[in-house]
Amino acid sequence: MSEHTINYQGNLNRSRDQAKLQNADNSGVYLENVYDYTYDPRDRISKTVKTPVGGGAAETETYSHDPNSNVYDQTIHGTQTTFTFDRNRLMTSASGGATSTYNYDPYGRLRTITGGGKTFEKYTYDGFDHLAKHQKLGADNATTVTTYTYDPLDRTTSKTEKTGTASAKTTDYSYLGLSGEVLDEEVAGKHTKSFQYSPWGERLSQAKVNTDTTEESSYYGYNLHTDVEQVTKESGDTRATYGYTAYGKNDDKLFTGIDKPDPVDPTANDEYNPYRFNAKRWDNSTGTYDMGFRDYNPGLNRFLTLDSYNGALNDLSLGTDPWTANRYAFTGGNPINMVELDGHAGCTPGEFCNTGRRSASGDIAPSANAKLPAYQPAGDPCANGACQPKTSDCGIGCQVGGGASDALNGFNWGFWDTLGGVPV
Structure with missing residues (x-):
């Protein structure tokens, strides 16, 4: 029930949608809009119409x-x-004459937001x-508290x-195997929602689940x-539509x-579907998205905490990569063409990126800076650039050799180490 006609610039940045x-x-009416995009010389979004x-x-x-790709001025x-x-x-x-101040703990994590003598x-x-x-x-000067618990795999x-x-x-979450994909939700011990996925994780x-135990199914469109x-x-027929600004803030006219949302209190109602921008989970209580390793605030165009790795070399690589050198920034300033993968790295949908994870579109293909293995076993069936499934003769899974058009669909295989190109 949707249609997109896309135009591109020579560097493959989208120019019109x-x-x-x-x-x-x-259902007899359509939301029809034309989006035009303008970028600065560093391919960062500067204007959308x-x-x-x-x-x-x-x-x-x-x-x-x-x-450093921080947004210092915006008009929406x-x-x-x-x-x-x-x-x-x-x-x-600062907006509309009101100024908010942001305070951090010694680890670079956002601690408080204050203004006018109050802690917001x-x-x-x-x-x-x-x-x-x-x-x-x-708005009534009452403080609402939300608490969270996590498992050893960092999942809520x-x-x-x-x-x-x-x-x-209290909402409890269970997951699909060891993945980060929510399979079921329970409230007060009662099953309330379940989610279905494709073999590649989409x-x-x-x-x-309704109060009479019947189920109401809805299907996602991206x-x-x-x-x-x-x-x-x-x-x-469409049950709900969603729209977003360039950096992911809700565009209420497209909802x-x-x-x-309730025009008086957007947080008044429970969300029917919690997955929104970047296909990530929206938290109505905090106004943030769970991007995996970190939470992202679309109203501030940035993450709440700085990016980091436990490994010293991997952590160092964040500072040398132009897309991640600013450890709070989102997609290096280009949220139109790039998506956040896991809270550590952004990539173009359909690309392999330099983490080796399957993108949100379900394809696996290398980006220009993908780290491929430095070794190839003798008789490697991937040596000719053909993309093949992992076999005992091809211990690396697949050496993709034909550029971004090559893809491996339907197979799950290990991540590449971001520096050494070693399957982990």
Whole structure:
């Protein structure tokens, strides 16, 4: 129930997207918009213009980046926000005459957001850099507390909203094997949701369990950026649509159907579908996305904590890669053409990237800076550049040799070490 016509620049940055999406509030009407994209000389997004096809005022977003790819000035739909930084840490944001100040702990993790003598948000972390508790000051000056627990694989096992109150709600998560993909959700011991995946890990559908134990299925639809742009009913009609700014903030005009936010309090309703921008999980309590290793705030265009690896050489590589040298920045300033893979690295959808993980689109292919093995076994069936499944004669899985058009579909194999090219 959606259609995209894409134009590209010579360097394969998207220049235009003509998008058509069925309106979930009225199945006979379509949301039709043309998006035009402009980039600075370093391929960072500088301007997007959304023009309604049926007429109406165009909406513009502008972004200015400093040399480290921090957004220091942005204007979204007429609202300007300016940011200041110190060693890539966000210090202040100012919009509409109000200024917020950001404070960090000694490990570079966002600790508090303050302004006007009040603490708007407070973050508490456990010993493994997981967000353990989030406190948020509401418009009624009441503080809402959300707490989290994790398993040894860094996966969220539970989330408790409104902790310490009579209306507290705990959601428990179980996962598909050792992967990071949520398989089931339970609230108060009752099964509430389950998710289905393709063999290569793409999320296909969600089954919501109703109070009478019947199931209501919805099917995911993605745009080229791998964002969830719609969920559809079994009949094929659209149940909900979603839209985002360049850096992933909700574009409320594109939200229709069951997940349309309350205009007074966008956090008032539980999300029907929690997967949104970048196909990642949205946390309505914190206003952030779980990107894997770290949480991302689309309102600030950056991660809450700095990127790091335990291994000294891998950690050093973050500072030498132009896309990750700023350890708080998102996709090196190009969120139109790049997606976040796991909280450590961004890549173009469909590329192999230099971590070797399957991209959100389900393809495996190398990017220009992919680290391939320095060795090849004798008689290696991959030596001629053909992409083949892992065999006993090809211990590296597959030596992809034909460029970004080569892909290995349907096989799961190890990650490449980002420096040595060794399967791990």
